[in-house]
Amino acid sequence: xxxxxxxxxxxxxxxxxxxxxxxxxxxxxxxxxxxxxxxxxxxxxxxxxxxxxxxxxxxxxxxxxxxxxxxxxxxxxxxxxxxxxxxxxxxxxxxxxxxxxxxxxxxxxxxxxxxxxxxxxxxxxxxxxxxxxxxxxxx
Amino acid sequence: xxxxxxxxxxxxxxxxxxxxxxxxxxxxxxxxxxxxxxxxxxxxxxxxxxxxxxxxxxxxxxxxxxxxxxxxxxxxxxxxxxxxxxxxxxxxxxxxxxxxxxxxxxxxxxxxxxxxxxxxxxxxxxxxxxxxxxxxxxxxxxxxxxxxxxxxxxxxxxxxxxxxxxxxxxxxxxxxxxxxxxxxxxxxxxxxxxxxxxxxxxxxxxxxxxxxxxxxxxxxxxxxxxxxxxxxxxxxxxxxxxxxxxxxxxxxx
Numbered sequence: 001x002x003x004x005x006x007x008x009x010x011x012x013x014x015x016x017x018x019x020x021x022x023x024x025x026x027x028x029x030x031x032x033x034x035x036x037x038x039x040x041x042x043x044x045x046x047x048x049x050x051x052x053x054x055x056x057x058x059x060x061x062x063x064x065x066x067x068x069x070x071x072x073x074x075x076x077x078x079x080x081x082x083x084x085x086x087x088x089x090x091x092x093x094x095x096x097x098x099x100x101x102x103x104x105x106x107x108x109x110x111x112x113x114x115x116x117x118x119x120x121x122x123x124x125x126x127x128x129x130x131x132x133x134x135x136x137x138x139x
Numbered sequence: 140x141x142x143x144x145x146x147x148x149x150x151x152x153x154x155x156x157x158x159x160x161x162x163x164x165x166x167x168x169x170x171x172x173x174x175x176x177x178x179x180x181x182x183x184x185x186x187x188x189x190x191x192x193x194x195x196x197x198x199x200x201x202x203x204x205x206x207x208x209x210x211x212x213x214x215x216x217x218x219x220x221x222x223x224x225x226x227x228x229x230x231x232x233x234x235x236x237x238x239x240x241x242x243x244x245x246x247x248x249x250x251x252x253x254x255x256x257x258x259x260x261x262x263x264x265x266x267x268x269x270x271x272x273x274x275x276x277x278x279x280x281x282x283x284x285x286x287x288x289x290x291x292x293x294x295x296x297x298x299x300x301x302x303x304x305x306x307x308x309x310x311x312x313x314x315x316x317x318x319x320x321x322x323x324x325x326x327x328x329x330x331x332x333x334x335x336x337x338x339x340x341x342x343x344x345x346x347x348x349x350x351x352x353x354x355x356x357x358x359x360x361x362x363x364x365x366x367x368x369x370x371x372x373x374x375x376x377x378x379x380x381x382x383x384x385x386x387x388x389x390x391x392x
Contacts, residue, residue, distance in 0.1 A: 049371045051222070051236070077257070077365050078182075078237050113182075129237065 031100045031110040038117075041069070043093040048086035053079050055089065055118075057097065059107070069107030071099050074127070081129035088125070095120050169329040171292035177239045177362055178332055178354035184258070186234040186308060189335075189349040199313050199343035206311030219309060222376060224367035226281035228305035229263070229298060229320060230336055232256050233352055235309070240354065241362055242294075242324075252287060252294070259367045265296050272299060279316065281305060294324040307338065307348070315342035330356045 041057035055071040073079060089095065096119040099109035111118070111127065118125045180186070195203060209217060221227050227235050238257035245253075250268035255261075265287040272286060279302030287296045303316040318340040325333045331354065338348040 047374075049374065050365070050367060051372065051375060054375070075236050075238075075365070077363050080363075081360070 030102055030104070032103050033100050033110075033112075035101055036098055036115060037101045037109065038096065038098040039069075040094070040096050043089045043095060044068070044091050046086060046089045048076055048079075050075055053084075055097075055111075057095070067107055069109065071097060071109045071111050073111045074129070078129045079127075082126045084125070089118075089120065093120060167329045169326065171326045172289070172294075174242045174294060174324055174326055174332065175244075177241050177357045177360055179237070179239055179357045179360075180233060180352045180354050182237050183309075184232075184234045184237060185352040185354070186230055186336075186350055187352070189351050192312070193344040193346035193348045195312075196343055196345060199315065199340075202313035203311055206306065206313065217376065219311070220304075220306065221309075221367070222372055224259075224369045224372055226261075227259065228281040228301065228314075229283060230338070230350060231306050231308060232258065232261075232282075233334075233336075235259070236365070238365055239357060239360065239362055254285075255362070257362055257365050260365055265294075272297075275300060279303065283318075283320065290323075292326070296320075296322040296324075298322070313343060314338070314340050317342040332356070 039059045041059040044056045044058055045054075047054040047056065052075055053073040055073060057069050057071070058066050059069060060066055074082070096117070097109075097111075098115070098117040099111050100116065102108045102110075110116075113127045116127070118127070206218060221231070221235055233240075236258040240257070241255040243253040243255065244251070244267075250266065252265040252267055254263045254265055256263075261282075263282050263285055265285045267287050269288070270286065273284060275284070278300075280300045281302060283298040284300040285296050285298040287294060289295070298320040299318070301314060301316055301318045301320075303314075305314050305318075306312065307314050318338060321337045321339075323335045323337075325335070327333055334352040334354065336350040336352075338344070338350065340348075
């Protein structure tokens, strides 16, 4: 499913938020499923565990201040079926992440397909357990 | 018990005829009573409401308010019992993760069907021998006590005997110990199976609650290990604002 995205606000260099009209059935959770944020980030760890894997990262604001953040991904079974392992991303890897932000303004986000992305070396890492998309690069 | 289980776990078709194969297509021949194999409900488990969520009665409304109080302040639910590895019960187990369901009937145990859940690595026993619902002295059960029978090609399961502390779904809707759950498994074609659920809980809801899951056969997947580990859950909950829940009912279809 293709979802038309429209950029509604340019926050600062490297970050932008887009709205997703018509995609709001998760509206009362901790995350804002009506918005997407894209940011360049440096991985600090990939925590491989239940109930959900967590990708921790650092990014910088427009003044260069480092901001820590984390992304809640799928559970390890799902991630493994999508081709991931706990070694797929490691500390220091530079990625571009597109995710649903937390409502409270923190840099904790939520990764859900198909609208969320993790770009690594210019490739979108597969996040679909059914195997569509580009598989993670073998290590 | 472990020895008995290992002897009984030879996977055979619920009705012995067409054996699933990964190469088969959805239009290939299939036995509608053959429910064996590994079935995926998709992201989140696939449990969704059909029609309207019924009207909650006062006791259930009070429980729901308590279960979801955090939503009004922090926007998250951290009291979800499954976050602490409490047993999810039924139908909550279909609304947890995104794992496989597998049905087994064994040649040497024709009086029962085992219904395995990859998520939290557990199973239910579905008694197929026309036994009466037992009086277990009111011992509260997370998964209830399940009696099954065939109606045409549908496997119909009646389950009662539930504890009164279970959640129906991740959104915090409660059920009472009066819950009577009816599950109807219907194989639609070679690759698709529909599970229709009807919840009647006269202590908690004014009307029946209809739910469903659309399963897809994953013949070439392995049934994996997926335990809930309290230590992992505690670590997860320690990660700031992260929450494993999406406190919403899946979209109504």
